[in-house]
Amino acid sequence: MTEATLEIDRLSKRYGELVALNEMTFDVRSGELFGFVGSNGAGKTTTMRIAMGVLATDSGEVRWQGRPVDFDTRRKIGYMPSERGLYPKMKVHDQLVYLGELHGMVAADARRAADEWTERLGLAERRKDEVQKLSLGNQQRVQLAAALIHDPEVLILDEPFSGLDPMAVDVMSSVLREKASAGAPVIFSSHQLELVERFCDRVGIIRSGEMVACGTVDELRGDAALRIRIDVPSAQPGWNDAIAGVRLIEQTGSVHVVELSPGVDDQRLLAAALATGPVREFSPHRPALTELFRNVVSQEVAQ
Template identity: 70%
Template structure:
């Protein structure tokens, strides 16, 4: 297993009686895209702000290449906040050059890097416009350029796809994958779970300030109950009611998704479906990341 570059090790944070983080722990490896998902208020943004030094943890540590993060190592992080972190009255090119120089680039290198990212992200026609006059989607592109302009060694992005049209989503996805291919670790949070599932090498699910599940999507499926997708022509889901240890957990385009308790024979379920009518579909069902996430939220509500 490759060594971790960015390590979040048991960080905790309280605001009075409110526990924002409780021993939050995960790691991100070189060239890995890590998806950070959870409900609003679960602790994702607080974790990112602690990693950036914007907030201080009550306990625990964030490390880069095995050593605690310092001001100098944090300068090598590309950060994209969920809220717009741009100067609204500055022009696009001027702003990116300024931010690149703040990260230590020379004036010439800053101009060159700003120009490259402006073109790469499709902002060439907007380079002399004030940020406040851009659409929200183009502001988001500028925000990404600001995170990339100093050639960071790690990217930490909070809801980077928010407000983007499908074309911009594809552009940003391609850029992030290219950075990973160059060995840069990428951490991003998102409520767009289909994108997380498509892009990420590993996913961490956060609940009430704790990491409750972490791994590849395949690993997150392991140990869960068996599910099958069944479509019986002309029959509703009532035929399932007579089956012990079987319950309907979803309905999809005329099919039902059944969850089988341990020990239930799927062939017995198939025979019952055939007795109910012509079976047009009977197949194992692999839950999406959205379903896995919903299960975690359901567990939280039931707790």
């Protein structure tokens, strides 16, 4: 484990009979964008709140650079909660300066940083506006500026892309990549799985308070059963029924996506496809993160 790593080590949290977290364990490495995904109530926000000291854990530990996270360490973390953590009647620039000072910045440095981030995030013309007068998307930008104002060593962001238009998403993702490139571990949760797949170096899928899958999207795909996409325009229904271990996943017109059980020879499937007539496509089907996530959720329902 490298020193510049945020470690979540066996966190557990209960509310009476409800198990919110059950030995939640993962790490976010220096320079890494880590996507944290799960259904509502799976434990993402609870994990982040414990990391920030907003909630106490029943057991387990959060470490940064090999040491338990304490008050001084948390001042070096940029945190963006899912709910608005801003003063609605306070002006944007004044609020950012104030929050910078709370993180230990001197006033001049806080003002300079507030100028830089409002400019960078497209808020320069709204600096003197009260937060409550901004659109939800611009409030989200202010929230990000508040997390970045003190040049944090770690970023923990809960649903940072919520409510953003495509241009704001591009700005947000650019900023997060920049922080990661500078060496900061960056963790964010999101229900927008296509963004997670596009931006993140690794992804953790959480279910019922436990980490059930973690790795790059390609690594997560490697754990999935082999799927083949086949375009057989002349095929009749049941053309592949003679091959055991082949299951139809979806069909759109002449295009079939089938799943092969372990040990099934894909060449037998190709031969059966060719026997129907022309084959326009025969290629491995790479499931998107949305599909991988859905499979994990369906496993939970089936249990």
